[in-house]
Amino acid sequence: MATAAFAGVRFVPTAHASYSHNGWDQKHIATIHDNNGPAGGGSGPGTYDEEYCVMSETSAMPVSTIGPFIQQTLTQLSFDIVWDGSADWRVDLWRAPKACNEYSTADRNNIEIEYRIRETWASVCGGDIYACVTSVSPITDATRAHQHYKYMNVHLKREQLAALATTHRARKFINHETGHVLGLRDPVSGAECMYSVMTNDLYAHLGCTATVWHPTTSDFVSVRSIANRAN
Numbered sequence: 105m106a107t108a109a110f111a112g113v114r115f116v117p118t119a120h121a122s123y124s125h126n127g128w129d130q131k132h133i134a135t136i137h138d139n140n141g142p143a144g145g146g147s148g149p150g151t152y153d154e155e156y157c158v159m160s161e162t163s164a165m166p167v168s169t170i171g172p173f174i175q176q177t178l179t180q181l182s183f184d185i186v187w188d189g190s191a192d193w194r195v196d197l198w199r200a201p202k203a204c205n206e207y208s209t210a211d212r213n214n215i216e217i218e219y220r221i222r223e224t225w226a227s228v229c230g231g232d233i234y235a236c237v238t239s240v241s242p243i244t245d246a247t248r249a250h251q252h253y254k255y256m257n258v259h260l261k262r263e264q265l266a267a268l269a270t271t272h273r274a275r276k277f278i279n280h281e282t283g284h285v286l287g288l289r290d291p292v293s294g295a296e297c298m299y300s301v302m303t304n305d306l307y308a309h310l311g312c313t314a315t316v317w318h319p320t321t322s323d324f325v326s327v328r329s330i331a332n333r334a335n
């Protein structure tokens with residue numbers, strides 16, 4: 105769970121930026137440009153925050169196990185390696201207390217991001233080996249002159265998240281896919297390999313060798329520029 109809205113300021117030096125979607129159609133969560141708190145005050149997700157839920161459709165990895173692990177990965181590790189708090193808390197991630205599929209449709213529609221676990225997402229992600237993010241319900245932001253998305257859904261395979269306690273592999277997948285939610289894209293060639301959770305050794309076939317499993321300075325710089333983007 106996120107801490108108070110402006111509790112942390114991450115030092116972000118100039119660095120090579122990771123690659124992002126740009127132009128008219130920008131695949132990022134629509135709430136990334138702003139931050140606020142609950143209308144009534146107090147602690148909780150505001151309308152510009154990113155609320156997420158977790159659900160599992162495989163009995164081999166129940167939500168009671170993977171839900172807290174995803175939450176820890178996104179918000180509860182050292183501040184310099186978690187997505188939560190990025191771009192001066194314009195990325196403010198709050199876990200919904202129930203599994204996504206335990207909510208009514210109306211309540212579920214208030215949650216911006218879903219983490220979904222299955223044995224395979226071949227039918228959604230284009231092949232059995234892949235995890236992926238889908239962007240749903242495009243919104244035109246006339247002020248910022250681009251289109252972004254009301255909902256982003258992260259599809260992760262159980263196998264990618266196995267061995268939770270013993271390796272950083274599961275966190276590598278969770279953080280990479282969350283990078284997509286925030287507007288970062290995959291490398292298209294080896295020339296784009298850098299020290300980034302988006303261009304790490306998940307792209308060994310392109311020649312990328314970084315083993316990093318968490319967002320890096322390059323990633324934070326890019327997410328800040330996406331949050332600032334007005335084109």
Ligand SMILES: [Zn+2]
Binds near residue numbers: 132133134137245251
């Ligand atoms: Zn946008």
Ligand SMILES: [Zn+2]
Binds near residue numbers: 281284289
């Ligand atoms: Zn990717």
